[in-house]
Amino acid sequence: MKVILSIKPEFAFKIFEGTKKFEFRRSLFKNQEVKNIVVYASAPISKVIGEFEIDTIFHQDLNSLWDKTSKFSGISQGYYKDYFTGKDQGYAIKVKNPVMYENQLCIKKSFGLNPPQSFAYIR
Secondary structure, X not given: OEEXXXXXXXXXXXXXXXXOOEEEEOOOOOOOOOOXXXXXXXXXXXEEEEEEEEEEEEEEEHHHHHHHHHHHOXXXXXXXXXXXXXXXXXXXXXXXXXXXXXXXXXHHHHHOOOXXXXXXXXX
């Protein structure tokens, strides 16, 4: 099973460049069968640009999570702290085998979905 995640373009492209090896989330999908993430680059791109396998998902207190992931976070520590404001713990999805699509896809035409606020399941 796959989920489609909305990711800001600046971070989405870093995943496929290999400089961002962790995708951070304040909350996460519950289905344990999800093995792949389809990446929807939000506005102004507004297209599905690729996908990656889930290597591991870390769920830890924010200091431990940052210590473990900061080298390949693709974001600054300040951005990280702002993103997780109000949370004690967070999630980091470790990226494995990222593949950027040759042609970007329209989410509505290709998946029958509207852009998700956070994520949507795909079968």
